Amino acid sequence: MQLKVCELFAGVGGFRLGLEDTEHFKVVWSNQWEPSTKMQHASLVYEARFGAENHSNQNIEEVSTSEIPDHDVLVGGFPCQDYSVATTLKNSKGLIGKKGVLWWSIHRIISEKKKPPKYLFFENVDRLLKSPSSQRGRDFAIMLKSLNDLGYAVEWRVINAAEYGMPQRRRRVFFLGYHKSTPLFQSMLKASAKDWVLEQGTMASAYPVKNIGQTPHNFSIDQNLVELSERFNAEKGLSPFLNSGVCIDGQVSTLKTEPSDTNNGRVLADILENGSADESLFIAEHDLPKWEYLKGAKKEIRKTKAGFEYNYSEGSMVFPDALDQPSRTIITGEGGKSPSRFKHVVQTPKGLRRLSPVELERLNMFPDNHTQLAGISDAKRAFFMGNALVVGVVRGIGAALFRKIQEFEE
Template sequence: MSEQLPVVSLFSGAGGLDLAVERADAEPLSTADLGGGLLRVSVATDYNEPALQTLKANFRDTKTLTGDIRVVPTEEILAKAGLRAKEPVLVVGGPPCTPFSKSGFWLEQKRESRDPNASLLDEYVRVVRETQPEAFILENVQGLTYKTHKAQFERLLKGLGALGYNPQWKVLLAADYGVPQLRRRVFVVGRRDGQRFEFPEPTHSGWSEHSRTVDATKIPHVTAAQAFEGLPILSRASNDEIVDGNYGELAAEIPPGQNYLWHTERYGGRNHFEWRSRYWTFLLRLDPNRPSTTLQAQPGPWVGPFHWENVRTTSGQERARRLRVNEMLRLMSFPDDFKIAGTRADVQRQLGNAVPLELGKAVVRALMTQLGYLDREPASRSVAFA
């Protein structure tokens, strides 16, 4: 254990980045490979108790610290981990993304980038400044890079740059790294020695909402159907999985890969909705032959993606169904035995806010290779969800 390199995790949530850290040297897309233990998360912090319960259940050797980072001194974080400044090899974390998410744009203060939680970016810079790790990895939603949040993003980069870390940033598509999900996240990475970090090249390719260009030299995107292979087939859905109520019948009639637009005058369903009158995720069904769209952290009752197969209620009616926990784990490329604490809403929130494992691994692995701790990246790229 003493030979493992220590890592400080901030805003840890369900532990997506933490899992990526501890499995950075494992084979890609092999949930059975735990890696050789190059890195260890020494301390993980969060203010959300269900998230910390999840961390405790999955990272037994990691110390946890509950509290608002704005009032938790860096000295306390280091002391909890048994570390001093300059001893952590990495500081990793994703400050809560609500201020920068498109889903928050209905609030005026978020549209105008006045959300007080945006200051959490400054707290991340503070911890990096006071812990002086060899490198850091910060991740967030793509919205952080939008013009609306230009001042906050530039302040973040300037603050990290002033520490000598030469921060580099890039928006990465999870599906391009083997995750069966079209999820975009921005990563900011910097090294204490000031050397420029080079982001990992995609290993997979396929079309998305932004591009129809496919690189035939890369592995095709992992589809939702591939991700769900081997999962148990249940004969009956639980009540909280059934999409019922006002739009239950309409949702059941929508084909795989379609959304509420199916029920407009331009498509083959009922002419029930106005064209482009709702969010894209409204009544959205998964396409089994493509990666999933982004899993939502706090979806409303009619927000997908829902499974492409219907289920029957006790009265015999066909209804769409919500994704099960084991399916969401697969779409996040998490191991099947990953334990998540709390209610279904807690599970959805934790996974919806998490970093997909394989995406995080790709970034951590590239960084550790460039720092000289790994000789090369693992060669195997076979899909192995198990």
């Protein structure tokens, strides 16, 4: 059995690499479109690696659902935006979020498909569980409610790749949806929420966890989407969503978990190009003081553009980066020569240097030179990796999902 996958917001193909690695999934259609740039660099890389057939490079909001083939699994690492609901339409089946908010494109595709996908697999930054700051947790509540309305149960988990043996400390929220027509949905309905999160669920199977002494926090999201958007957590308390949980039939159950055993896995030293790194990556002697200042602790008086003085302070960063631990999170500004507080710097026998594009790919567990293509700069390659997910996490969840489907559906 091989499951057909539709990959949205595909970037340079991290989801595809992770899922197709398991041989149980086959991407039948993909979309990648970057609104803010004329040159579609990520899409060019995607096509170079996977071929142009069944790949779309246009605004997903303008792609007709009829153009998207039927599929079993819908996946994507969609942008983190403001997901508030603007209005409902009297003469429309659906609902409108703010224009340009891409969650509603996912919603539209699922709702318009005569044969909706059985499974959903999404990824986002973990602050999604706490956003926006004015109504903490509202955005995630809107997503859970909209998926509930479309007939899906959802389980989620915040996963730090380094805690499961991968070479980068990258924390992301992953969530899976099961359509009500699937035996997996029925199994989740019968299980206690706590048992599903800790033992029986797909996430627990892929990345084992333990409870840290809490009972689950339970609440319902039974308002309609507009009410939820306007009123959810309006008293501005902490987000009710913890790092693990489930939502089924409008009932949310969430609890704090941590890895059941910490895995001593790969570290920064393991991914370094030893001796083959380009000379341009090495830090010039005259630039060192600037790097040291930016990485160092500060307590100083600064001025705003308007001339107001304020006290500014920040702690020091490890400089150079520790080689015997997983790396810090890669960010989109990792590339380029200019000194920066957040770029990685490693000590080598030849001196201090920044990380190469290949090393950044390895930190996300991409194949070497996956993003290498004529006309794509090293800074752009670093930007891709700052936006990408850790392929190994997807591979683990994908393999666990396939096992669960076999377990419950055969």
